[in-house]
Amino acid sequence: MRPEITADIESLDTTLTTVEKVLDLDELDSRARELEQQAADPGLWDNPDHAQQVTTALSTVQAKLRKVRDLRTRLDDLPVMYELAEEEGDASIADDELAQLRTAIESLEVTTMLSGPYDEREAVINVRSGAGGVDAADWAEMLVRMYTRWAEKHGHRVDMFDTSYAEEAGIKSATFAIRGEYMYGTLSVEQGAHRLVRISPFDNQNRRQTSFAEVEVLPVVETTDHIDVPDSDIRVDVYRSSGPGGQSVNTTDSAVRITHLPTGIVVTCQNEKSQIQNKASAMAVLQSKLLEKKHQEERAEMDALGAGGNASWGNQMRNYVLHPYQMVKDLRTGYEVNDPSKVLDGDIDAFLEAGIRWRMSQEGAEG
Structure with a gap:
């Protein structure tokens, strides 16, 4: 890989690692399991307002976990994508993926700054x-x-x-x-x-x-x-x-x-x-x-x-x-x-x- 590409990937890896620590993925996993148990309670919808809060919270936590893990998988796969691109002599697809990952990870980083009440x-x-x-x-x-x-x-x-x-x-x-x-x-x-x-x-x-x-x-x-x-x-x-x-x-x-x-x-x-x-x-x-x-x-x-x-x-x-x-x-x-x-x-x-x-x-x- 070109040195500047390696530096970009390493920089994104550092940013995503920081985001993962701030979000605390283990805590999110634990929260998801807890909400799944509440959602499975047969009496949940006896209180519709509470049920709505539980299902909304579960959907939010699950979406957050999927997003972070998807970004991590894509970033980890990127060096292999560049190796294949270099063999074919066309790195445009890998470059597009790098640009998309940069935008998505920086956007997620900004979201972690939103911690107001x-x-x-x-x-x-x-x-x-x-x-x-x-x-x-x-x-x-x-x-x-x-x-x-x-x-x-x-x-x-x-x-x-x-x-x-x-x-x-x-x-x-x-x-x-x-x-x-x-x-x-x-x-x-x-x-x-x-x-x-x-x-x-x-x-x-x-x-x-x-x-x-x-x-x-x-x-x-x-x-x-x-x-x-x-x-x-x-x-x-x-x-x-x-x-x-x-x-x-x-x-x-x-x-x-x-x-x-x-x-x-x-x-x-x-x-x-x-x-x-x-x-x-x-x-x-x-x-x-x-x-x-x-x-x-x-x-x-x-x-x-x-x-x-x-x-x-x-x-x-x-x-x-x-x-x-x-x-x-x-x-x-x-x-x-x-x-x-x-x-x-x-x-x-x-x-x-x-x-x-x-x-x-x-x-x-x-x-």
Whole structure:
């Protein structure tokens, strides 16, 4: 093998070995056997909520074990693949496998950095237009598309809860969930202000426009979180859904707005035809917001005690420049690319990885 190939394989082996130690494969094996015993209990489904937790946890542990062991087998087989390739005089297949392994192992390494209390959760994302008028509303809609395209490319389901359309173009806000393991930990680095600079398509003088949108990322609430919301603390209003299409979703009073009276938090859901479904979705979003508020208060208390933490790290976090040059740059990590169209089409993995590594370094420095 070429010396640089040997060095690459050795480097990946070191990284994967570290990941295996962090994940503790023996402990994962033990956990899988324990969950398999619970799943085999004939009375498991007497408590559906507990049964769902057990089966989900078992599926997650088994998938994690399969992924790590598959990567280890592929990496161990790679030197043999290169030997065969050299005999045939074409190393392109082996080179492709090396590149795929590098991406997969580095991605898994980043996942091991997601150890926060809610990082394994699914994510609720709220995108709101900021300063910049109609351009900001259009920019908010572009960001929603960016995240949904990213989710689609990775096979994650997107559930849209609410979309508030702006009068001329774009949206005032949108709230949606991205389903999948570690979605909150992965996407929470997107929280903050996103700034767009471009020639405005809404300006007949073709002037350059700067606009802003705010991204909020919340963990999906689970039954074990005990976020108690008494009926006396909320006001529920129903109204007719609005938006394009003129379908049955906006012909009845099915939209729901819930106001949490103690905090003033307001959430809405209008994307389902049923008022009951909309109320359930709105309550789920409200509970996520209350959970995040509780988490922020706990962080603030720790900060006051000198235990570190930085609740404002996500503000003014990324610039997207379409004119007079092409660039997307993260202001926290310094990572940048010169192809905004790919980023806006959902190619944000490198930004997510850089953000997670940056956050990890920040937490290490503060600790």
